[in-house]
Amino acid sequence: MKALTKKLLRDLAHQRWQALSIALVVASGVAAYVCMRGAYDSLLNARAHYYARTRFGDVWAELSRAPLRVARELEAVEGVSVVHPRISRAALMPLEGSLEPVAARVISIPAHADAPINALELIEGRLPEPGRADEIALLEVFARNRRIAPGDSIPLVLNGVRRELRVVGLAGSPEYVLAASEGMVPGEDRFAVVWMREPVLAAAYGLEQAFDEAVIRLDPAYREDGLAAFGEEGRHERAILAAIDAILEPWGGQGATPRRLQLSHYALSGELEQLSGMAKTVPALFLFVAAFLLNVSLSRMIELQRPEIAVLKCLGYSSREIGLHFLVFGVLIAALGGALGIALGAWLGDMLVDLYLEFFRLPGERFRLTPALALTGVAVSFAAALAGGVLSVRRVTRLAPADAMRPPTPTSYRRRLSGGPWMKLFEMAGTMVLREAERRPLRVMLSAVGIAFSVSILVVGRFQGDVLVTLVEELFEHAMREDVSVQLARPAPRRALRELEHLPGVLRVEGMRQAMVRIRSDGRHRDVPLLAREDDVEMRLVVAQDGGVVRIPPDGVVLTRKLGEVLGLGLGDEADVEVLTGDRPRARLRVVGLADEMFGLFAHVSDRTMQRFLREEPAFDVALLRVDERELPRLRAALARYPGIAQLVRRRSIIETFHRQSGRSMAIMTAIMTFFSAIIAVGVVYNNMRVSLSMRARDLATMRVLGFRRREVGAVLFGEMMLHLAVGVPIGLWLGTYFSEAIMATVDPERYRWPVVISSATYAYAALTVIAAALACWVVVRRRLDRLDLIAVLKTRE
Amino acid sequence: MPAVLEGRGVTKVYRMGEVDVHALRGVDFALEAGELVALFGASGSGKSTLLNILGGLDTATSGTVVYRDRRTGATHDLTGARDHDLTRFRRERVGFVFQFYNLVPSLTARENVELVTDIAEAPMRPEEVLALVGLRERLDHFPAQLSGGEQQRVAIARAVAKRPDILLCDEPTGALDFRTGLLVLEMIERVNRELGTATILITHNAPIVAMADRIVTLADGLVESERANEVRKPVSEIRW
Incomplete structure (x- = not known):
């Protein structure tokens, strides 16, 4: 091994804690990238496979009733490949022991085959036997939530007639990747999908040889499988939808819906788009900080190793060789960070995909760490190292060998702010801190920016929760104030309302x-x-x-x-x-x-x-x-006698479901972001203090000689840290708000137009977490300061 | 005998902070093959600046410096040389010894020498050259575990391991006590005599100049005087 390589490894070992803290920041960036991008790729891939396997539809069209021949007319439309006419109705499932009947959607499958479009993904059991009127397949998520298994019987009100039906299979469907998509707030135990054989449903609703919904697959040439399906202003979309609407209009057509607006697909696409956006911004944030830290610590190393650099130049090493030597130092740290990051990212990605899959039922694929993803992760970490290293390493090149032999000229300080009479208010430590800040404002700014980033990550991690909480409060405090809402299958005369007034409670x-x-x-x-x-x-x-x-x-x-x-x-x-x-x-x-x-x-x-x-x-x-809440069971029993009720929703159960679900994902998100943010805060603060300590060792030693106590000497470093926090934390709170607004702006405005609301609790959490991380660093550095023989520093030559 | 290294009208102006410092004001200097020249003068007289320029560590503000290759006879002008050429010149032809040794603290004695043997064309073996300076037993010690004299001897070993044409020593005994200083000077004398390395030795210590072939005295950036010793005094007989 070359002597220069040995020097490199020993330097690295000597600065292992600093190196590790930087590597961890790099690791966070790579992990965030691998985790988010990997989750995005995996989910997109899983969705594509699922859609392909189950032949997911491209267009949905609801109508009142049409004879089957109309389906053949639809098939003749240019661009249409397959038309699947079916029966699809809302129904009630008055399950025992639940305060409100479950809203259900009943969908027909062909008499003797599987559906040609939107095929079922059978998870347990089997499909209903042709000819058996009492058999159904049930949406798996709902069944699991309600602990319903094949073999169980459940009640279903079809066209006002209550029937007991036997569950023979549990299934998933590409139409219900996001279950409960017909309710306002998802509740996996409050929305069921039931599949029955077509003749059974046709008999129940009087739709023999007829259908009330058409699901359509398009020719591949007319289909776009991207997130935007076939585009906001897609020319095919408009032409095809118009043709379908024209055919169905006499049959009570309600307007065809393209895939991109299909509820489950729309929700999934929105989530994936947001994930893809996050995968671009969040890792960039981390890697910026990592590059910045590498720059600071390499610059400092080069400053401290001036004499050694000079010797190497004297011995005939070229600037390029020496520069490379320091750059490799950065690259090794990045390599460590990259390796840790890929491992951590794969682990977190697995959790993230699992978290998504709790809400989105995409069978098959889990998180996949592809070689391409890992390679990009490595490349990204090296890019950070090079970005951080190159600037500081250029100093080596600029250093003339003879210059390097001389100690650096004392930097000239000026009294500007720190010259006023008010300075008497400060102790010596304060003066030193302020003078240094005036001398190197860029260092203060860079350090503050690092701190600001870690604060902002915390704000970003929590603001969505804040927004949701405010929205729900707003919504249920002001806009939806009923205790129970009852949705009818078809309108009833106003006088029927008076009848409801007399029901119990x-x-x-x-x-x-x-x-x-x-x-x-x-x-x-x-x-x-x-x-x-x-x-x-x-x-x-x-x-x-x-x-x-x-x-x-x-x-x-x-x-x-x-x-x-x-x-x-x-x-x-x-x-x-x-x-x-x-x-x-x-x-x-x-x-x-x-x-x-x-x-x-x-x-x-x-x-x-x-x-x-x-x-x-x-x-x-x-x-x-x-x-009156106490009368609810009686009210429910009374309402069960009305056949025309399609859905019954308790406000409180919506709120509870919401809090249960959002509370959980909020807690996970906060934990992850706190972890990342603490790594950045520690990385920035610890590196800064170590840099200060080594650059000012002589000043601090002189202070000791002059009779200052350790505590007073420590105050210089502590003061510097507090100054950086004082500048960085407010910037971070502002930056966090700005990032939150930017993220909010990516949400489809036709869907939500929530103002960005950030609670003071979130601001406080972000600021205090970062300050706590900084104080923890201080404790470590303080111990180091106490152990350091400052007087010995004076004995070594400059 | 032609000069290995020759400077004509060498001047150097530094900008130190906010003032111009004229370190050299037109110095003529020549070093012949195998010669040992003492560069004598008070602190601030320009000795180190001249040495740095002759060694390709620094460039002159004006004047010329020419190096003549002993083997091929070709001459190289160092005055306008690019950084790349100066680096090659240092790597292949020059060995440096400094007052403060300047060893790399994270490398052992052997590894400090290896720094040079790793990149030189036909170097001596590190063990061999360390034996030459009497450090056969201290190969694997770090600088912090060596005395000042031992560190300086490692520095000499490091300087000569590449078999340089020129050895440049800047106050090599400046930080050492008399007895240790003597030992270090003996090493330099031995390298000069046995390997025939042309050597420049900076000192502000008058008795030491007796070991040289020639003494050049600098004062205030100019050559004040130049004289040759009839006989070089063996180091063992020098006292200060």
Whole structure:
């Protein structure tokens, strides 16, 4: 082994703790990359395989009822490959022991075969036997949550008739990767999907030789499998959807939905896009800090090794050889960091994928560490090392060998800020800290930036939780204040509401009428719920972002402001509104208000406008109840007698589900981010103090000789650390807020428009965690300072 | 006999902080093959600056420095040489010994010598050259485990291991006591005599110049005087 190599290894061993702290930061960056990018790739891959295996549909079209020959008409549309006509209905599952009946979707599978599109992924048991009217397959997630196994019997209300059905198989479906996608807040135990043989369902709903939903596969040439399916403005999409809508219109078609808007796929894509965004930004943050730390510590090493560099130059080593020597030092640290990072990333990636798979049922693939991913991880860590190393190593090149033989010229200090009479207030240590800060403001800034990054990571890690909590509070405090909502399968006359008032435990009843409509303007359209409330409702209000309640004028329509923007509709414009059900009435309504709602796209009209528009008597299809909680079981029993109820939701159970789920992922996210952030904080602070200690050893020793105590000498380093924290922490809080806003901006604005809300608890957590990490470093360095024989430093020559 | 190393009108101006320092003001100097020259002068007279320029550690502000290859007879102008050429010159032709030894603290005696033998063309074996300076038993000691005199002898071994044409010694006994200093000077004398290495020895210690062939005295950046010794005094007879 060459002598220079031996020197390298011994230097590395000598500075092992510093080297390790930097390697850990590199490792965090690589781990974050491997974990997030790997999880993204794995999930994307799993989804692609799942979709391919089960022949996931490209277009969905709901209609009232059409004879089977219409399916053949659809097949003739250019670009359409396969059409699968089926029956798909909402139903209730009044399970014993649950306060509200479970909302279920019943879907038909062909009489003698598996579905040609959206095939079932059988997980346990088998499919219903053809000809057996009492057999069903059940969505696996729901079954597991409710502890239902093959062989069990469950009740199901089909078309108002209660039946006992036997579960023969548990299955997953590409349409329900995200289960409970028809409820407002996911609740895996509150939404069931039931598959039955087509003749059985056709008999139950009177749909023999007919269908009420078509699922369509397109020719590969017309299909785009990317995240954006076939694109916002895709030319194929518009043409195909228009052709399908035209064929289905006479049959009560409600407008075809492309895959990208299919609920489960949409949610999954959103999550994956967010993950992919995070995989790009978060690792970059870590690697920036790692490069910065490498730069600082290499610069310092070069400063301290001036005499050795000079000797090497005298002996005939070229600047390139010496520069490479120091660069390899950085590269070795990066290599260690890269190796640790890949291992850590694979481990975390596994957890992350598992976390996603708790919400998304994608069978098959788990986290995969591909060679390409590992190689990129290594390349990325080396890039950080080179970025951090090259700048400092260039100093070696610039050092003339004879220059290197001389001690560095004393740096010239000036009295600017630190010259005023107010300096008397400070002790000597404070003066030294301030002078150094004035002399090397860049070092203070860089160190503060490192600290700021670690603070910001904590803010980013927790803000989503804050936003969700505020949103839920906002939503349930102001917008949805009922205890129980009852959704009817079809609208009922308003007088039926009075009937509900007499049920046990009911304190107040309000009615709402809603209809899916298509609003057109300027060649664009959106399908949104049109909502009408009684004039004196108090349980469901239209709440704007500022918390204000939006009043609905007697005439005209109020649109979500975003909906107005999307369609180019402003106050006073006329919106072309078409109801997608029943007789499909169509009218032009004047836009009389724009509401700053926080999520979703809606249109609101007054009760009277709705009745005129639908040409019907006062009716409701959602009843909102305020109830006495103690009477709930009796209320439930009473409601079970009404056949027309499609869904019954307790507000409290939504809130509980939400807190249970978000609390868990929030805790995991916080733990991971705290871990990473602490590594960065420790890396920055510890390296800085070690640099200070070695650069100022002489000054500190002189102070000791002059009679300062160890504590007073230590105050110089401590003061410096506090200064860096004082600058870095506020910047970090600001940076964290900025990053949070940037991340929030990636969320589809048609879906959510939540303001970024960051709680003071999050700010405090971020600041205190980083300060605690810094203090822990201080304890270590302080012990080192005490052990160091400072007087001996004076004896060595400069 | 032609000079191995020759400087003409060498000047050097430093910028130290905010002042210009004229270290050399036009020095003429020649070193002949096999010769041992003592460079004498007070602190600040420009001795080290001249040595650094002659050794290719530094470049002159003006004037010329020419190196003549003993084997091929070719001459190389060091004045305008690029960093790359100066590095090669140092690597192949020059050995340095400093007042403060300048050993790499993380390497043992043997490894410090290996630093040179790793990159030289036809070096001596580290063990062989360390034996030459009497350190056969201390091969694997780190600098911190060696006395000052021993460290300086490692430095000499390191300087001569490459079989340089020129040996440049900057106050090699400056940090040593008399007895140890004598031992180090004996090593330098022996290398000069036995290997025929042309040597420049900086000192501000008058008695030491007696061991040289020639004495060049610098004062305030100029050659003040130059004289030859009729006979070189053996180091063992020098006292100070």
